[in-house]
Amino acid sequence: MSVDKETVAKIANLARIEVSDNELENTMGELNNILDWVEQLSEVNTDGIEAMTSVVAADLPLREDKITDGGYREEVIKNAPLAEHGFFAVPKVIE
């Protein structure tokens, strides 16, 4: 399977990365090189093989459903590029 320019543009949009029209060609070539190379996995017979979900057999630990953390809004927003009134601030989304 290989990707065309249109597909690269679609993926870039899904990933929210701006890729200019003149970068598309080059990016498409790079992605296809990698996709061609990983294609060799299709030779491997994986019928009846379970997909790996965890490398180390372990049960996820459970804890009581209690609030154990929080209460420091200032620290949370301290690194924000823009914060107003104790909130993260973003460009206007509602007209």
Place this chain on the structure above:
Amino acid sequence: MRDLTKLTLSAARDALHKKDISAAELTEAHLRAIDDASELNAYIEVTADKAMDMAVGADKMINAGNAHGMTGIPIGIKDLYCTKGVHSQSSSHILDGFKPEYESTVTSNLWADGAVMLGKTNQDEFAMGSSNENSHYGPVKNPWRADKKNGDLSDKNTVPGGSSGGSAAAVAADTSIAATGTDTGGSIRQPASFTGLVGLKPTYGRCSRWGMIAFASSLDQAGPLTKTVRDAAIMMESMAGYDPKDSTSTNIPVPNYEAALTGDIRGLKVGIPREYRVDGMPNGIETLWSQGIDWLKDAGAEIIDISLPHTKYALPTYYIVAPAECSSNLARYDGVKYGLRVNGDSLDDMYKKTRAAGFGDEVKRRILIGTYVLSAGYYDAYYLKAQRVRTLIANDFKLAYEKCDVILTPTAPSAAFNLGEKVSDPLSMYLNDVFTVPASLAGLPGISVPAGLNSQGLPLGLQLIGQAFGEEQLLAVADVLECAAGFKAKPKKWWGDKS
């Protein structure tokens, strides 16, 4: 006066405990060495004042009789670890100005034992790379340069490997006694091999990942880069442990790793996987591997031929699984919560412009691949297929460990290459991790031990792969291998003050 930067971690610890030296003078010596080696670009930020404060604290601990193995030991911390109030950007532009309000569990463990932070070390951006050329802060130079035919040192720079290249260069140049690294597909072991150091990636779950900037969460592990196997044992003990804040960390006690270094490996079965003989591998590596086999045999180990039939599929599997996880993990960098923001016409436009400007080429490439293999219609063909092959790779190791205790392989398919040599060919860069990726996919511990020099005088490492949570046995064999190899070479100094 003797040069305190030449000390190994264990020698420094012994000298500190006997009060032959103070943590303050040990730290000062390393801060001077960092200044002198600035052209290596191994450190992104030097925390000199903090280091001296921590050293004074360590001296108090020692005087009060509360010394641990790491007390007073000055170390470098990979930029990927969150350190409170200190530069922590995983060498990315997109985290510009980010200073965490919290401390990672692994570094907290080290500070609780009295270790001293010298600064944050350079790395490939978000740990994606094998040469440390993908950093927003520029490439790191390996202290090792090749010898020319006439025996003079080449003036060409080599890469320190990656992604923990800054940590490796810092220790190899004697500007820190040890350093933390992280390993997703070989990012501790391959730089260790390129710089003549010991690099240990423990079993997945041995260290907490809390506060480590995530790349591929099912693979990322913390580990030490050190001058000796004993040093790795001491540092590992401090870094490891269960953490309720990381649900994938394993709740079993941390052993005394140093006590495992008995020097006795008689009767131990060492597996040699035939699939690790790859085409085009330089003769020097093949020869060194055979030598390693002989060294372990002479020490009383039994050598067993084994097969890991799915080895050749490990790299393509990794380059589906790791980008998939990275595309998900790196979705958090959106110009809202921290770091860089590039304004746009709308919220979406701001996201896109921020991520286009903030991520480097390799990171973008992996996010795009990851987004594609996880997208509707391709998930089964790529991601699920790769996770199935990953099961087969893990099963290969399970079967092998019915016949042997540890596995011996080369660490990397070459010695350090020249800066700029592979930067335009992503696929050839990926092949660097051919011997380290399989153990990562299976979650197993691996260690690289410096074993010799190639014909150009550049270091080469051998890798031992252990069983899950078999770090004690792994370190015991590594110690014997290190002893037999007798690697004592140091890079010839071409940087800073040459007197």
